[in-house]
Amino acid sequence: MKIDLTDTTASKINKALVQGRHAIGTPAVGMVLTMVIVTDEENAYDALKAAEEASREHPSRTLVVIKRVARTPRDRTQSRLDAEVRVGSDAGTGETVILRTYGEVSDHADSVVLPLLLPDAPVVVWWPVDAPDIPSKDPLGALAQRRITDMYAVEAPLAALEARVSSYAPGDTDLAWTRLTPWRSMLAAALDQARTPVISAAVESEAENPSAELLARWLGARLHVPVERVVTAGPVVTAVRLGTEKGEILIDRPEGPLATLSLPGQPARTLALKVRSTSELIAEELRRLDADEMYAIALRGEAAEENTSHV
Incomplete structure (x- = not known):
């Protein structure tokens, strides 16, 4: 009506x-x-x-x-x-x-x-x-x-x-931060499986991508390592590389809804990592209405007070 x-x-x-x-x-x-x-x-x-x-x-x-x-x-x-x-x-x-x-x-x-x-x-x-x-x-x-x-x-x-x-x-x-939730979840899971300290990091995306910049700042704050920004032709974040003493952890999504996860000493796996709609992003934001401390940390590139050995 x-x-x-x-x-x-x-x-x-x-x-x-x-x-x-x-x-x-x-x-x-x-x-x-x-x-x-x-x-x-x-x-x-x-x-x-x-x-x-x-x-x-x-x-x-x-x-x-x-x-x-x-x-x-x-x-x-x-x-x-x-x-x-x-x-x-x-x-x-x-x-x-x-x-x-x-x-x-x-x-x-x-x-x-x-x-x-x-x-x-x-x-x-x-x-x-x-x-x-x-x-x-x-x-x-x-x-x-x-x-x-x-x-x-x-x-x-x-x-x-x-x-x-x-x-x-x-x-x-x-919403530039909200778009990163699947990336953050996948990176946290990868680090839990790898169980090795990260010594370097790189985030790949198109130039002037705010999500990529937030992701780089968040990784730097949480892992206490320098994070390189690499410009690629992709429309969004296309890859994250984490260097460890055992080898490289790589999440690669050059295009489409699928990403490839590579861990040292393990075969590569294909995982879903689609670009979500605006309605999905808004729905996620409405699930919690308290202050988003991780967003503040990513903005400022500051380490959280709690243990930051994992993302």
Whole structure:
């Protein structure tokens, strides 16, 4: 069910949500969090689709904030809020409200969003593009326990990474880091099997790849070894090489969903290591909403206080 509201208020939107739930016969609210997506019109469809797919695992109220760009003098002086309310099959497993803000309302989007948050439920804010310089100090970001950005969406990802180092606050994370979870798991398993100290490391990827840079910093912090960055033609991280006294540990994924794992003295094995969809990445981030200490360590390239003999 869809309800369109023009020149509306947060109070009227809440009433429309109640009306929609009653109309489809599901007045009870069983959602576990509020997902706020801050985006533009061009990227709104893909972001909302990813959030709806992730809501199958994490039923949520999704609020999509689209700040409309003023194109005429009248647009610049006009202050208005339009909304599209979706419930039932039109909203995945939760509820969706698409908010389009005009004029001064765009400068105070937090005052629109605040009354629409689920009571006593975590808040996650995701910027698919155009994230603020300091997410935790953004008015919408300040409402959230988890703030998700994506360095792949900017023109200079490594410059954005350095900015994230200085602006990091507990609760920040980035999908460039989330994309590394399968790599980190595979590397940890490989080191557990090899049981030998690492004396050198190298990460191979295309140039300006933020995930590769985070992986290199994480390995350096956890293993206390220098990590070489090697530029290849691959679209993502293509290989990680760990030098040991017994030989090289290699995870090689030049292309496709499969990787080859090579350990000293053992035959090579083929393992699944696919590039995951945005909805899978978002679903992973919603599984834990506490501070991601490993992301902070990877950003800064610092060793953790605990034992760091293994990754």
